[in-house]
């Protein structure tokens with residue numbers, strides 16, 4: 001296969017940095033984007049001709065994002081894969097969250113990737129192929145208390161990836177959300193200066209025990225709770241995108257869970273949901289005025305991509 005060209009957002013740390021390393025090690029090309037990217041990743045340019053850097057703040061206005069995508073496209077002459085990886089996380093209760101905190105959470109984790117996707121789709125359509133990938137989270141499967149805004153934004157992102165795939169597959173374009181479990185990175189670390197996110201407020205006393213128990217859960221045994229390595233996340237993501245290695249021969253899925261912790265939570269979640277669906281079925285059907293017969297035309301759009309061939 002000819003080398004692929006990847007555009008990765010949030011390349012300056014964690015999973016994004018691991019993606020850049022792994023893409024280069026596979027002989028593919030990468031446009032590593034991020035904030036203060038020359039200062040932080042400039043040293044990589046002397047190591048390979050297959051890397052270019054692009055300064056990119058994902059919350060920039062859509063017009064600026066469109067210009068950035070055009071610039072990125074012209075670096076190697078095309079792009080095969082947009083990796084929407086940049087993200088941030090923080091904790092606060094719903095009652096205590098400021099508007100600035102909530103807006104920022106959604107701007108970075110959801111609206112930024114939505115804008116980047118919108119900007120690249122015309123190029124992918126003209127090319128007749130392309131892939132849009134997202135580093136989403138297993139918290140998209142279940143809202144965690146004190147992290148509701150992060151869970152909401154990532155649930156939106158994974159849902160977006162599913163809808164996107166169904167919209168563009170007929171045009172030769174694919175989409176996948178990686179619903180990641182725990183990986184030890186700089187995700188929860190506050191940033192300095194202009195890159196600092198609006199902080200969560202001092203919690204109201206009534207929520208302090210809950211907040212303490214969620215923080216304790218993460219801090220008591222981080223290695224046990226977060227078994228993943230960013231390098232293995234990068235390898236697995238690229239395997240999925242290229243249909244190689246551990247993903248070889250598997251049908252394309254628009255949501256892929258990464259991490260045994262995430263798999264366990266998602267499986268428990270689906271089992272709980274099925275129990276609830278069954279127990280509440282008479283309530284659900286109680287609103288019907290007419291008999292409902294399941295329809296294939298609706299099922300075609302609601303089914304989970306990848307499940308049809310299993």
Ligand SMILES: NC(=O)c1ccc[n+]([C@@H]2O[C@H](COP(=O)([O-])OP(=O)(O)OC[C@H]3O[C@@H](n4cnc5c(N)ncnc54)[C@H](OP(=O)(O)O)[C@@H]3O)[C@@H](O)[C@H]2O)c1
Pocket residue numbers: 009010011012013014015016034035056057058059085086087088089108135136137138179180181182183184185186187188191195226
């Ligand atoms: N680590 C986990 O356990 C975990 C679990 C599930 C999902 N994820 C997702 O994985 C992705 C990567 O996170 P990570 O764990 O590797 O954390 P990380 O080490 O903090 O890396 C996050 C990256 O996103 C960049 N970023 C944040 N805000 C940005 C903005 N407004 N514009 C451009 N870049 C921005 C950061 O740049 P700066 O360094 O300049 O801030 C950094 O390069 C995120 O989407 C995260 O939600 C992580």
